[in-house]
Amino acid sequence: MRLALREALRSLLSAPLLGALSVTTIAFSLFAFGLFGLVAVNIRETLRTVEERVELRAFIVDGTPIEATSALLGDAQAFPEVLSATLVTPAEALERARRELQEFADVFESAMLPASIDVHLREGFRDPASVRVVAERLATYSFVDDVRYGEEWVEKLYRLRTIAGVAGTTLGTTFAVVAMIIIGATIRMTVLARAREIEIMRLVGATDSFIRGPFLIEGFVKGVLGGVVALLLTFVAHQVLTRWLLSAAFFDARLSLLGIAGGALLGLIGSAAAVGRHLRER
């Protein structure tokens, strides 16, 4: 291990330009991936915010005893899909209508708005099927006049979410594959630059795993450095975007670390593939 570390360090120091080129290539490949990731994260965040607005409203028949309404409220709060359920009295409904529809404020009368139970769903239960199940369950109560949730809107939102997910996965995979190819080609240059050394190692009886060691360490180090540089570039791009165009979310600490780990993994896989190919060829 010590020898592998020494050889990796020697390689990095003896060809600093080639090393810098590898790190830069990895960094820019990951930067492109990072920019895509940033867009994906913001789309996901926006969709999540919109999804939070998915709401069911169960209208209560006028004159229903408060005990029955409270029982329904308790039941709804206990549904596994439900994040929160609140009772909206006719007076509160009127107040809300006046607030939300100010231009019609003077035509609302308290008697014309029924009480309702407003239900927000947990994340993961905001798809059309789950919403429909909860709506149907609420509708089974005899004193529930109607349950509304904007069925068409929920379906459109869900479709948009699915499209964004598929597009994200496809584009993300494409970016990752392109990054891996570029990184593999760059690391192959490093391997070819040390072909003579590899040949001598093999001649004196070094095993393939022994020969791979320094290259894997080198690939890992370059991957980590490339990942850090890519993260910094993405952060700068995010800052520019936020300052001049629109406010956008950045990766949280977990995603940032995941990005650097991804760089390390790409460096490792790229190195393993490049040196493995070289060893198989000769």
Added chain:
Amino acid sequence: MIRFAHVHKEFPRTGAALTDVNFQVGKGEFVFLTGPSGAGKSTILKMVYAAELPTQGQVWVAGQSTASLRRSGVATLRRKLGVVFQDFQLLEDRTAEANIGFALEVTSAPPDTIGPKVARLLAQVGLPSKGTALPGELSGGEQQRVAIARALANDPMVLIADEPTGNLDDRATRGVFQLLRDINAAGTAVIMATHDLDLVRRAECRTIEINRGQVVFDSAAGATGGA
């Protein structure tokens, strides 16, 4: 110790390189492989250290058929052999002692044994004071001596030398050849490919002559066709 049994070798592009090659090399022998360029000498040597495998026939080294070796087995086999080339194959950015030590390190020799052994090898090849020199600071003969020291690092049973004097002047050639004779006298078998017929005549060692991929003369067998 080394046996070629009905060995044929064909390359996809250039066709037949060896045809029905048969010979044996015993422990402690000194054998010249001679013949014109392209005769197949280097291919035979590459088959000994399993860089090439026969298309037909078998090459046996230290009791093992090279065709049956896995990759790890090839590495193990090469630790029993030493190889030197016409162009020395030294790492230009490392000193003479680092080049020799490298061969010990990659075979996982105990670190505390490497320094003394490198010093002993440098003394053995006549370069006790050149350990810290880079290959570019050494003459051709000295570089070949460093390459021989590296080949001896793992105490091989056979030293394979592919035109080791091809790039050297007469004086350096004599020096390197004498070194190979000394190594052989100490018990290591040597197989040396060479064009230098004067050297071969003077040495009076066993000679195997290759022409167009065939053994045309083997002084041990005394007849065409080999042992």
